[in-house]
Amino acid sequence: MYLSRIRLGDSPTASSELVRAMSKGVYGNHQLLWRLFTQAEQRNFLFRHEQSDGRLSPAGEPIFYVLSREEPNNSERLFQVESRPFTPQLMAGQRLEFKIRVNPTVCRQGKRHDVLMNAQQQWLNEELKRLSVAVSGPKKDLKHQLLDLANDTDVERWQTVIENGAYRDELATRLGRKATLELAIKTTSEQALMEWWQARCQKIGVKAPTDAEPLQIDAYLQHRIKGKQAGAVFSSIDLSGTLEVDDPELFLNNLHQGIGRAKAFGCGMMMIRRI
Template identity: 30%
Template structure:
């Protein structure tokens, strides 16, 4: 039986604009800071039991001034209901227990870090490899790289679905917003690097119980950096 889950919208609403350091730490791809901050909503938990993705980014209008409508906000899927302990945070939470049947079609949106493990020269063990960059390296210099990268990204999602109870509709599947992220981390000799891709389209549920369980676990890697949460709604 799948553990209870909660889907929340977490918004910054009452921040003191004279102290913008909180916003700065979560702007412009600071996913590591976002993850650390969101964990404060689960003070009793010692392990991460949530997935998240950012809805909007804060925008600076002038030095030290931010538009309130553009302050950070997030979707959070968790096994424990988050609690707002700070006055400038609003949390709206509802139970997430989709009742699905085999063959059910859903609209979905997923921000994922699509990687595969491959053996690389100089490494004893297989290494995580960005599937889009791997596809790009295999394209000759005279050919456009994106068609191969897009096809590789779609193949990765199809493979995920085969193992996790869903089948994306390739006619509607769109691969968008491919980004490479480089995040400096204090005390680390090298920055954290990962890529993200936004997928959206239709899917068919092939194994309802498995699919719901995998929604709670997330898809792909880099879950601590805002990847892996699939949002679904009725088609």
């Protein structure tokens, strides 16, 4: 395997190719990078898209980290490519720092749903059922109904949800009803994400994180997919923290294959570093 850091070249051709890729939406990056693997019949690489902070290239320009079975072939000279073999020697019990962009989904009634949005919808539905309110309409309408009908006991229940999550310290301030509801919803969705990640850890050969090793959650985004049916979207979120290797062979296999879904859209590539 090869780990590569890839930037666009400074030629007019490279700039025009980047513009063309951006016009194709989230799949454009994959098509652009595939030009480094022209002999491959199928996608055999994972990638992560970041934006330059100005140190390696002008601020805001794309930087791609790519994990591939073959070394990138930059014969077109569209890119600046730095590659090295990726052959980590891992042992059971070894601790690593990691970061990964994932597309967390759950299957419900035969369809895939965003883990966070699914958790929010279910929690809102349950809260409205407590108030004997028929559940219908978009999420913003459900929240308005809750704010209109909830009593002090209901608000205290929302506060209990927050007390058991990452935002408990914010209860020290005098939160209004709306802020309390929003934090309860956010806590519920992030707890669902934690459960999804813990289940995923068990499948990829690492030990699930503990409360003493919090999972950092950042950059939740929903992306529209051009060329698909109207309204087609997928979500991505960045996770980072520490992990402990449990099954080195299984873990390496998952690193090579990618973790989770939406790999063609830049998800699933885990970057690791020894602690």
